[in-house]
Amino acid sequence: MKILFRSDQKRGENLPNLGVGYLIAYLNKYYPGLTMDVSFDREDILEKISSFKPDLVGFTAVTFTYKKVFEWARTVKEHYPSVPLIMGGVHITLCWEALPDWIDAAVLGEGEQTFAELVKSYQNSGQIKKEDIPGIVFRKNGNLVNTGRRELINPLDSIPHPDLDALSVPKKELSHIITSRGCPYRCKFCCSAKIWKNPRYHSAEYVVEEIEKAARHYGRKKLMIYDDLFTIHKGRIRLIAQIMEEKGLSKNIEFDIISHVDFMNEEVIEDLKRMGVTRISLGMESGSKKILDYLKNGVVTHDKIRHAVKLCKEHGIGAMGSFMIGSPYETEEDIKQTINFIKEIGLDELGLNVTTPFPGTELWEYAREKGLVKDNEWDERLWGMHHIDEGNIKEKIILADMDKETFFRLYRQTHDLLLSIVRKKELRNWLRQPYNLRLLWLHIRGRIKAFKKGIKVKLKMSRSFGHFPLT
Ligand code: B12
Numbered sequence: 001m002k003i004l005f006r007s008d009q010k011r012g013e014n015l016p017n018l019g020v021g022y023l024i025a026y027l028n029k030y031y032p033g034l035t036m037d038v039s040f041d042r043e044d045i046l047e048k049i050s051s052f053k054p055d056l057v058g059f060t061a062v063t064f065t066y067k068k069v070f071e072w073a074r075t076v077k078e079h080y081p082s083v084p085l086i087m088g089g090v091h092i093t094l095c096w097e098a099l100p101d102w103i104d105a106a107v108l109g110e111g112e113q114t115f116a117e118l119v120k121s122y123q124n125s126g127q128i129k130k131e132d133i134p135g136i137v138f139r140k141n142g143n144l145v146n147t148g149r150r151e152l153i154n155p156l157d158s159i160p161h162p163d164l165d166a167l168s169v170p171k172k173e174l175s176h177i178i179t180s181r182g183c184p185y186r187c188k189f190c191c192s193a194k195i196w197k198n199p200r201y202h203s204a205e206y207v208v209e210e211i212e213k214a215a216r217h218y219g220r221k222k223l224m225i226y227d228d229l230f231t232i233h234k235g236r237i238r239l240i241a242q243i244m245e246e247k248g249l250s251k252n253i254e255f256d257i258i259s260h261v262d263f264m265n266e267e268v269i270e271d272l273k274r275m276g277v278t279r280i281s282l283g284m285e286s287g288s289k290k291i292l293d294y295l296k297n298g299v300v301t302h303d304k305i306r307h308a309v310k311l312c313k314e315h316g317i318g319a320m321g322s323f324m325i326g327s328p329y330e331t332e333e334d335i336k337q338t339i340n341f342i343k344e345i346g347l348d349e350l351g352l353n354v355t356t357p358f359p360g361t362e363l364w365e366y367a368r369e370k371g372l373v374k375d376n377e378w379d380e381r382l383w384g385m386h387h388i389d390e391g392n393i394k395e396k397i398i399l400a401d402m403d404k405e406t407f408f409r410l411y412r413q414t415h416d417l418l419l420s421i422v423r424k425k426e427l428r429n430w431l432r433q434p435y436n437l438r439l440l441w442l443h444i445r446g447r448i449k450a451f452k453k454g455i456k457v458k459l460k461m462s463r464s465f466g467h468f469p470l471t
């Protein structure tokens, strides 16, 4: 049986869609004998179907990409009506009621086991729409059938490492891994809990094996660990650092990770340093206590943030803070407090977003109650940061109770702040290169020589003319 996956990313993307890589690896391990291939964004999917002749096509989409992905699926259905189309990924998991009728079924949430059962069912009985397979949605006589939530896979290590070759991931470039699924917090803007429920973790051994593959097989020098919350188990971090040292890996590869101020202490940061972490991203969200408490349910405080940034600085690890503006109840004063707070704490990197209510979040419910979104339908006007400019601000939907002119003025101020931090960071990075340091030294030496020479000339001239200003 042949399965074609359609990625919503371009071929050769260095931060690939790992979900599809996990599905392929899982099927290969537990259901050997399938032939699988991936088609990518900007490649002709109809041509691929005509040459590969799949028995089934799987699509993936996040909210950012679902419109184009649904369109691809529709085109495929028009040309190949007998090939079953399965949709998976974050967007359909959160908005399954909007499953279009040109898609045969959707897999909700964690996909490996559910998709494997669907494939098996199709192989054995030619059936996709099966009410006894938990975790799927399909249409029956026009009505939606949701077969209910599936148990999550345990232990997580039973899922093999994602198949990166199938994803055509380029070698020797920065890339990312995921070492856990889920997060115990419930921030108002995040849908993690709706997708993964409570967190599960890969063992330290599994993680180091994946890092080793990335370093030795794919020649990576830097990896992002994109877990929702990597540092939650300090024992696991310690073990990862220890195994990496034993294998001589720590010196070969460095990491950017995402953490949480509640899990930043001396012990953890020393182990992170040992394993090679050079940058930590932290959700800081707002300089206003009112907004921070609202977004993070009172879990994160400004003192905890200050402490976390101080720890990073003391250990020579770059601190990246992500903030958002345009949240519900936010006023001009709150955004000014955010600007001041960013200036106060001295970050190495800054992430700024316009608060966007994604499906499956409390902000989404807020937007619904306010009548800003209709019928659980995604509205392009909700997009923040990426798409705001002078031309389109008027039609954008913002959650803050503020007129758009004021909001845009403040948005520009935060953006300028972002640029100034980027410039400083660029200068620091430039100075870190030995070649650039040498260039700088040659430049300074040249200036000193020229200055000395200038003084000599001026002295000579002043002697011959009696008076000549030195400056
Ligand atoms: C790594 C990452 C990125 C990377 C890589 C993107 C990628 N496509 O994987 C980068 C940096 C590029 C990125 C960018 C963005 N991201 Co991002 N990202 C993540 C992150 C942290 C991990 C993704 C991952 O690998 N998950 C692990 C795998 C196992 O899960 P998965 O991909 O969902 O796949 C599983 C299931 O969904 C399902 N499945 C998926 N596809 C299919 C297909 C079929 C056929 C089947 C059967 C099943 C199936 O099975 C898979 C295995 O279990 C998630 C958070 C998270 N923990 O998931 C956010 C997340 C996906 N990102 C998010 C957002 C908002 C963005 C941005 C819009 C951010 C921004 N402001 O720019 C952009 C969008 C760009 C884009 N085109 O995707 C949101 C998405 C919310 C939404 N409703 O869409 C998430 C959920 C974060 C959050 N909690 O809010 N992101």
Ligand code: SF4
Binding pocket: 183, 184, 185, 186, 187, 190, 191, 192, 193, 228, 229, 260, 283
């Ligand atoms: S934003 Fe981060 S800390 Fe908050 S719930 Fe999502 S993953 Fe967890």
